Each structure stands twice: as C-alpha cells, then as structure tokens.
Amino acid sequence: MTVPALKAKDYKSGIKAVWCPGCGHFAVLSALTKAMAHLGLVKEQVAVVSGIGCSSRLPAYIDTYGFHGIHGRALAAASGLKAARPDLTVIVAGGDGDGFSIGGNHFLHACRRNMNMAYIVMDNEVYGMTKGQASPTTLPDWSNSKMTPHGTGIPSFNPAAIALAAGAGFIARGYSGEPSELTRLLVEAIEHPGFAFLQVLSGCVTYRPDQKQWKEEVHSADSDLPTDDPVKAAQMIQAGDGKATGIIYAKRFPVWQPENRTDAEINEIEKEFLL
Amino acid sequence: MSDRPSEAISKSYSVAITGSGGSGAVTTGRILLEAAAQCGFQGLMTRSAGPQIRGGESAAMVRFSPDPVECMGDEYDLLVGLDWRNVERFADELPLSDKSLILSDPAAGEVPAVLRSNGAEILEVQFKKFASGLPGGRLNMVALGAATRICGFTLEAMEAGIRAVLGGKGEEVVETAIQAVRLGFNHDHRPRITLNAPGKSDDHWSITGNQACGVGALRGGTRFVAAYPITPASEMLEWMAPKLEKLGGSLLQAEDELASINMIIGASFGGVPSLTATSGPGLSLMVEGLGLALVSETPVTVVNVMRGGPSTGIPTKSEQSDLNIALYGLHGDAPHLVFAPLSIRDCVFTTQWAVQLAEHLQTVAIVLSDQSLGQSQAIIEAPPARELPLARKVESEPGGDYQRYAITSDNVSPMTLPGTAAGMYTADGLEHNPHGTPSSMAVDHRSQLTKRLQKLEDFDFGDDWAEVQGEGRRCIVTWGSTAGVVNEVATWLQAQGSAIRIISLRLLAPLQRDRLMDLLSDSDKVLVVEQNHDGQLFHYLHSQGVLPANAESLAQPGPLPLRPGRIIRALSGGN
Numbered sequence: 001m002t003v004p005a006l007k008a009k010d011y012k013s014g015i016k017a018v019w020c021p022g023c024g025h026f027a028v029l030s031a032l033t034k035a036m037a038h039l040g041l042v043k044e045q046v047a048v049v050s051g052i053g054c055s056s057r058l059p060a061y062i063d064t065y066g067f068h069g070i071h072g073r074a075l076a077a078a079s080g081l082k083a084a085r086p087d088l089t090v091i092v093a094g095g096d097g098d099g100f101s102i103g104g105n106h107f108l109h110a111c112r113r114n115m116n117m118a119y120i121v122m123d124n125e126v127y128g129m130t131k132g133q134a135s136p137t138t139l140p141d142w143s144n145s146k147m148t149p150h151g152t153g154i155p156s157f158n159p160a161a162i163a164l165a166a167g168a169g170f171i172a173r174g175y176s177g178e179p180s181e182l183t184r185l186l187v188e189a190i191e192h193p194g195f196a197f198l199q200v201l202s203g204c205v206t207y208r209p210d211q212k213q214w215k216e217e218v219h220s221a222d223s224d225l226p227t228d229d230p231v232k233a234a235q236m237i238q239a240g241d242g243k244a245t246g247i248i249y250a251k252r253f254p255v256w257q258p259e260n261r262t263d264a265e266i267n268e269i270e271k272e273f274l275l
Numbered sequence: 276m277s278d279r280p281s282e283a284i285s286k287s288y289s290v291a292i293t294g295s296g297g298s299g300a301v302t303t304g305r306i307l308l309e310a311a312a313q314c315g316f317q318g319l320m321t322r323s324a325g326p327q328i329r330g331g332e333s334a335a336m337v338r339f340s341p342d343p344v345e346c347m348g349d350e351y352d353l354l355v356g357l358d359w360r361n362v363e364r365f366a367d368e369l370p371l372s373d374k375s376l377i378l379s380d381p382a383a384g385e386v387p388a389v390l391r392s393n394g395a396e397i398l399e400v401q402f403k404k405f406a407s408g409l410p411g412g413r414l415n416m417v418a419l420g421a422a423t424r425i426c427g428f429t430l431e432a433m434e435a436g437i438r439a440v441l442g443g444k445g446e447e448v449v450e451t452a453i454q455a456v457r458l459g460f461n462h463d464h465r466p467r468i469t470l471n472a473p474g475k476s477d478d479h480w481s482i483t484g485n486q487a488c489g490v491g492a493l494r495g496g497t498r499f500v501a502a503y504p505i506t507p508a509s510e511m512l513e514w515m516a517p518k519l520e521k522l523g524g525s526l527l528q529a530e531d532e533l534a535s536i537n538m539i540i541g542a543s544f545g546g547v548p549s550l551t552a553t554s555g556p557g558l559s560l561m562v563e564g565l566g567l568a569l570v571s572e573t574p575v576t577v578v579n580v581m582r583g584g585p586s587t588g589i590p591t592k593s594e595q596s597d598l599n600i601a602l603y604g605l606h607g608d609a610p611h612l613v614f615a616p617l618s619i620r621d622c623v624f625t626t627q628w629a630v631q632l633a634e635h636l637q638t639v640a641i642v643l644s645d646q647s648l649g650q651s652q653a654i655i656e657a658p659p660a661r662e663l664p665l666a667r668k669v670e671s672e673p674g675g676d677y678q679r680y681a682i683t684s685d686n687v688s689p690m691t692l693p694g695t696a697a698g699m700y701t702a703d704g705l706e707h708n709p710h711g712t713p714s715s716m717a718v719d720h721r722s723q724l725t726k727r728l729q730k731l732e733d734f735d736f737g738d739d740w741a742e743v744q745g746e747g748r749r750c751i752v753t754w755g756s757t758a759g760v761v762n763e764v765a766t767w768l769q770a771q772g773s774a775i776r777i778i779s780l781r782l783l784a785p786l787q788r789d790r791l792m793d794l795l796s797d798s799d800k801v802l803v804v805e806q807n808h809d810g811q812l813f814h815y816l817h818s819q820g821v822l823p824a825n826a827e828s829l830a831q832p833g834p835l836p837l838r839p840g841r842i843i844r845a846l847s848g849g850n
C-alpha cells in the first residue's frame with residue numbers, strides 16, 4: 001500500500017493561531033509545515049516541543065505530537081523526550097526570551113550535548129507575549145519599553161556566537177520575510193545529525209514595528225559559507241551585522257544518545273544486597 | 276519501670292566509634308555492622324562527620340538486634356575512641372550512661388570529661404602499640420578486634436565482615452586487617468553482651484535507604500532518570516545509573532534541577548516511567564515543573580531526600596522539614612501525591628508504590644525520604660517483591676475523535692504515546708479543553724480542575740496509606756523516618772502493659788481523612804511526632820480537621836535524631 005504524499009497543509013492542525021495579523025511567526029509555521037512535507041515526515045513520529053511566549057504557541061498549530069511546556073524549559077523537555085524516544089523526530093521551537101534569557105543555561109548545554117534535534121528560535125528582539133519588554137537580543141539603546149525607559153544599557157547577546165562557543169554543530173540564520181529560504185534551512189536543520197540551531201529573524205509587528213526595516217537590512221551570507229572551520233565561523237559571526245541569512249557553520253560531532261541494553265533482570269540486580 | 280526503652284525491651288546493642296580524619300571510624304563501623312549481619316542480627320549504621328568535604332573527624336553509630344532496627348537508642352552501650360581529637364563536636368550525638376563502656380587507648384590521652392561525666396566505665400586497650408607490632412597494621416582494626424569480643428561476635432563472623440567491606444582492596448589488606456583484629460580480640464577482656472546471635476540468614480540484605488529507594492523505583496518500572504547531584508540524594512542516582520543501563524533505561528546528568536524535572540516530563544510524555552531525585556534546594560527549583568506535569572497529566576516521581584533547611588541549611592544532617600513545600604509548594608489548585616517511607620526497608624515499597632501510582636493516576640508523586648534513611652546502612656529482611664496492579668492507561672488504538680483529556684468515570688483519561696497514529700495531541704501547561712486545546716473558559720477550567728482533584732480523591736488507596744500498630748486511647752501520629760523511633764517507644768510501652776496506638780502515615784496527600792478520623796475517634800490523647808521545628812504535620816492535620824482540639828505536638832528539628840526517651844517524656848506530659 002502506498003501512502004499518498006502529505007502536503008504542507010496536512011501538517012496544520014486547524015487550530016486558529018493567537019498571533020497578531022502580520023506577526024512573523026505565521027511565516028515560520030508555514031515554512032515548517034512545508035519543510036515537513038518536503039521531508040515526508042510521518043506525523044505521529046514527530047514531536048514539536050516549546051516553552052512559553054507567542055512563538056512557543058507553535059506546537060498546537062501543527063498536527064503532530066506536541067508539548068507546550070513552561071517558560072524556558074523547552075530544550076530540557078525535548079532532551080528528555082529524545083533520550084527516552086530516539087525514534088522520534090524532535091523539533092523545538094520558541095522565542096529569544098524563552099531560549100536565551102530564562103532558558104539560557106539549557107541552550108548552552110543542549111549545544112554541547114548534541115542530541116539529534118532541531119532548535120528554531122523565532123527572534124524578534126522583544127518579549128511579545130508580555131507586551132514588549134527587552135530581551136537578551138534587544139539592542140542596548142532600544143527605549144520603547146516602560147520597564148527599561150533608558151534602554152537596557154547592556155550589550156545584546158549574539159546567539160550564533162554563543163551556540164558556536166557552546167559546541168553546536170549546525171548554526172544557521174533565516175528570516176520570516178524569506179519563506180522559501182527559510183523552508184530550505186528548516187529542512188537542513190531537521191536533517192542535520194545532531195543539535196541544529198536555527199535563529200529566525202521573525203518580526204513582532206506589534207511591539208517592534210521598526211523591524212519592518214529588516215526587509216532592507218537582511219542579506220544572504222557569504223557564498224563561501226557554510227564552513228566547518230569554527231575559527232572562520234567565529235570570524236564571520238563576530239564581524240557580521242547579524243542580518244546575514246544562510247547556514248553559517250556545519251560540522252558533524254558525535255551525537256549523544258544514552259545507551260540502553262537489556263542484559264539483566266531486576267532480581268539479578270537485587271542479589272548484590274544479599275550478605 | 277525503666278526509663279530506657281531501647282535498652283529494656285528491644286534487645287539491642289549500640290556501639291559508637293569515633294576518630295579523627297583518616298582514623299577509619301566509618302570503615303570500622305561498616306565492618307562491625309557486617310559482622311553483626313554474619314551473626315544473623317539486623318542492624319543500622321548511621322554516621323556523622325565534621326564539616327570537611329573529605330576526611331576530618333567522624334563517628335559511626337551501629338546498633339544491632341535480633342529484631343528489625345529502625346532507629347538509634349537513647350544511649351550507646353559501647354563507645355570506641357580511636358582517638359579523642361575534636362570529639363567534642365560529636366559529644367551531643369554520643370549519649371552515654373553509667374552502664375556504658377568506653378574503649379580507649381591510653382596512648383590517645385585521657386577520655387574527655389564530656390564523655391566521662393555520666394559515669395561510664397573505661398576499659399583501656401593499647402590499640403596503637405599492638406598495631407605497631409604488625410607491618411601495615413592499623414589501630415582501628417585492633418580496636419575492632421576488642422569490640423568484636425565485647426559484642427560477642429565470633430572471629431569467623433568478623434573475618435566475613437572484613438571481606439565484605441575490604442575485599443575490593445585486595446587479599447593483603449584483608450589479611451593484615453584480620454591479624455590486627457585477632458590481636459585486639461585476644462586481649463584480655465570479656466563479652467559484655469547478653470544477646471543471642473540468631474545465626475546467619477540467607478534472606479537478609481545490607482542496603483542504604485538511598486539504594487532502597489532506587490530498588491523501589493526500578494521495581495515500579497522507572498526507566499528514565501534525569502537529575503543533578505545533591506547531598507544527600509546523590510548515592511541513589513549513582514546506584515541507579517549503571518542499573519538502568521542494564522534494564523533498557525538510562526540516567527542523564529542534567530545541567531540543573533530545572534532541566535531534570537523538565538527532562539523527566541519529556542521522557543514520560545514519550546511513554547517511559549520517569550523519576551528524579553533531589554533534596555530541598557533542588558525541589559524548590561523543580562516546583563514550577565511539577566505544576567506542568569500535573570496539568571499536562573504527565574506522570575513523574577520526585578524522590579526528595581530531606582536535609583536540614585531552609586536554604587542550604589545543614590546539608591549532611593537529617594530533618595523532616597520539607598513537608599510543607601511538598602504539600603503546598605505548587606501554585607494554583609494542584610492536588611498531587613505525597614509519600615514518606617517509614618524505614619529503610621520501606622523505601623523499597625513506598626517508592627515503588629509512588630512510581631506506579633503516579634503512572635496510574637497520571638500525576639505527580641513526591642516521596643519524602645531523608646538523610647537518616649538515605650545515608651544509613653541497614654541489615655534488613657529482604658523486602659519481598661510486590662506486584663501492584665497499577666499502570667499507565669495507554670490508548671494504543673484511538674478512535675476517530677480522540678480526546679486526550681476526556682472526562683471519564685474515574686477521571687483518568689487514556690493517554691496516547693507519540694508514534695500512535697490518530698492519537699496526536701499537544702500536551703499543555705495551559706488550561707485546556709478535553710481535546711487539549713488551550714482554553715480560558717470557565718467551564719473547561721472548572722471541569723479539568725475537578726477531574727485532576729477527583730481522580731485522586733476517588734481512588735481507593737487501600738490499606739497501605741499508613742501502618743497502624745496497637746490499640747488504646749492514647750495515640751501517636753507520625754510520618755516518614757520518625758516512625759522507627761515511635762514504634763520502638765510503642766513496643767516498649769506495650770510490653771510494660773501500657774496501651775498505645777501508633778499511626779505512621781506513608782501517604783500524606785491526598786490525606787486519608789476518613790480513615791484517619793476513624794482511627795482517632797476513640798483517642799483522648801493524641802501526640803503528633805515529627806522531626807522539624809514548626810510542627811508541619813501537626814498543622815497540616817489540624818487544617819484538615821482531623822485532630823481533636825487537645826492534640827499535642829512534639830516537633831524537634833534536626834540535626835539530632837529523636838530518641839525514644841524524648842518521646843516517652845512528651846507522652847507523660849514533660850518536655
């Protein structure tokens with residue numbers, strides 16, 4: 001029996017998104033379903049895991065298994081799931097606040113643990129869900145939040161640089177305004193064996209209307225990328241303007257997955273306690 | 276009537292061994308316990324150490340008896356001083372009486388006054404001198420030999436004990452130790468013990484409470500653990516890691532407790548029974564995750580090995596002061612399961628029960644073990660395997676309109692696992708409707724809150740919710756590890772012809788209110804005994820309306836253990 005190929009729309013759950021009209025996250029959802037269709041993923045073998053934020057609402061809109069957890073802990077939940085169920089395709093999604101602020105520690109350790117999963121961060125340089133506060137990727141002089149009326153005054157966080165330093169083997173940047181490239185990057189990220197980090201510039205129309213400018217600013221990364229040389233990748237990331245899209249770094253490292261054997265029974269194990 | 280319950284009835288013998296860093300007090304205690312086990316005794320060894328990370332002065336306390344031993348007694352029958360440096364730090368943990376014997380090496384100087392003040396007899400043996408006559412001989416082994424004779428153990432039992440503890444260090448170490456033990460054994464003194472050794476049992480285990488919780492977790496089906504190291508829980512994790520690997524499971528050392536709890540939630544969502552172990556500071560970090568597990572109805576178990584709190588508190592000492600956080604730590608209306616093992620042996624059953632109930636009821640189970648159980652070594656009767664008919668309700672062939680959070684007659688909704696076609700859903704910490712779709716509607720919130728409460732309230736937990744001992748109008752209610760000392764007091768009082776009933780709570784939430792009130796209905800004196808400062812169980816029981824107005828509280832914080840005499844005094848109205 002041949003199963004008819006699924007189309008992108010078959011991966012949509014039909015639940016109406018809560019996002020503001022024009023939010024960049026719509027394009028990410030749509031590109032993700034296209035990537036899934038392209039890869040022909042078996043729906044019930046996929047789990048989409050997220051934390052909390054506008055972006056983290058994504059799993060409910062996809063017709064696969066989903067886990068909408070708590071703020072900042074998506075990577076932890078996904079790592080436990082992948083450890084227990086290596087057969088699943090695990091896709092993790094969230095925002096810059098979720099992933100780099102409250103969940104920053106898990107980001108570091110997921111990069112170095114290198115389990116086989118794709119991590120999509122929809123970066124809008126703001127906390128959308130809580131109505132417009134600065135995030136770790138917000139520039140220091142952005143003063144439109146009442147909570148930081150003079151701007152944060154502290155340098156913003158460069159996610160790609162951190163991912164590289166923490167040992168990630170796949171680092172890419174996409175833009176919600178370039179949906180076909182984004183679909184391609186999502187396909188590559190899901191296919192990469194190991195932890196794949198994809199930062200998506202996904203504008204918040206409501207709290208960062210200035211991000212409409214991104215259309216003018218975003219450009220393709222140098223044609224000699226991706227590199228598998230971490231020193232070159234670091235140079236590109238540090239020297240760049242943070243608006244270059246494409247795969248920046250791709251290198252295969254050993255994928256971590258717990259080993260399980262079944263060569264003992266509990267009652268044998270318990271014998272160690274006998275005198 | 277004697278006021279020394281432990282000595283009078285429990286047919287036990289208690290030995291404390293103390294010495295400065297490197298003197299080997301703890302090893303000596305371990306061997307003594309194993310030798311007692313070889314003679315057929317059951318027993319318990321606790322230890323106490325100074326603030327140093329490694330080394331430093333330490334004390335080992337060993338108590339053995341033909342009967343189960345679940346606490347330390349009021350006084351030690353024998354104190355072995357390998358040397359007396361810094362012993363003042365332990366003096367209040369080493370109660371002695373005029374019936375005690377102190378074994379001391381004159382070369383170590385005079386026995387400190389704090390230890391002599393109760394009139395204990397002093398017996399001098401030249402540990403150091405004997406040991407120096409033997410190449411590689413260690414004075415703690417000479418002392419152990421002297422103690423072997425005093426305890427009435429045979430040399431064969433002691434040799435087997437030495438092999439059990441030192442066997443891994445090679446034959447030469449074992450042989451030297453045995454020779455040193457002989458020197459101490461043959462020194463001129465006599466047995467001081469009247470207990471008859473029952474003879475070695477094939478059915479006794481030597482185990483710590485942390486290991487026993489590990490055994491219970493494995494028996495309950497746990498196959499994934501994620502955890503972050505913390506005293507005094509780490510040994511449970513260290514014991515489990517290689518065992519899980521052999522049983523088709525795994526242990527993942529997480530980056531922090533926020534990760535641990537969320538990792539086990541993820542793994543359990545994937546269908547694998549999952550657990551983490553921690554202590555107070557870690558439990559504090561996990562609390563938000565517990566709420567997520569509870570609302571998404573993803574089963575998880577947390578073994579919390581309690582230590583002195585709050586904050587970093589007293590990391591190496593026991594206290595039962597995490598009842599409040601276990602009961603009330605979660606925000607929102609968040610009913611879940613809270614258990615406490617009543618002894619090292621009971622760590623096996625209680626943890627198994629908790630894991631399986633979490634699975635069966637798709638909720639959060641917290642097991643409140645503590646340092647005194649977790650890090651003590653016990654000789655116990657092997658806990659028999661128990662088949663519990665409790666398992667996760669898995670929907671493997673969902674029909675057309677699968678509803679993950681369907682309202683069912685027992686309020687437990689069959690759960691699909693990833694990989695099952697037509698059963699896809701998104702688990703959520705957001706309130707949701709029966710399909711799992713986020714909802715802020717009053718009707719959904721109310722019906723899901725009711726579902727999550729009633730699945731626990733309506734479940735029949737059977738007889739295991741508490742251990743009830745004795746009859747009478749006087750009643751002690753206790754929980755967790757304190758049950759050991761309370762039961763000892765009861766056995767003693769009952770032997771004196773004095774009636775008393777003991778209720779030791781194993782299941783703290785949901786509180787089995789009706790069953791407890793039924794048992795308390797004819798009591799005219801109720802004492803609630805626990806090892807914390809504020810009387811957490813006492814206040815909980817009052818808030819649930821189960822205690823008579825004149826009920827009294829005996830709450831004593833760590834680090835010192837509750838001793839039988841303290842409880843006797845409280846029962847007779849003193850403090």
Ligand SMILES: Cc1ncc(C[n+]2csc(CCOP(=O)(O)OP(=O)(O)O)c2C)c(N)n1
Pocket residue numbers: 052053054055056071094095096097098099122124126127128129130135
């Ligand atoms: C523990 C905790 N702290 C704070 C919050 C409030 N909160 C919800 S979403 C969010 C930030 C979301 O920002 P981001 O992850 O960048 O996603 P976006 O909404 O911009 O897509 C915050 C602070 C929370 N839900 N939980």
Ligand code: SF4
Pocket residue numbers: 018019020022023024025054055124128129203204205206207
């Ligand atoms: S607030 Fe911003 S990020 Fe959130 S849905 Fe609206 S546009 Fe998108």
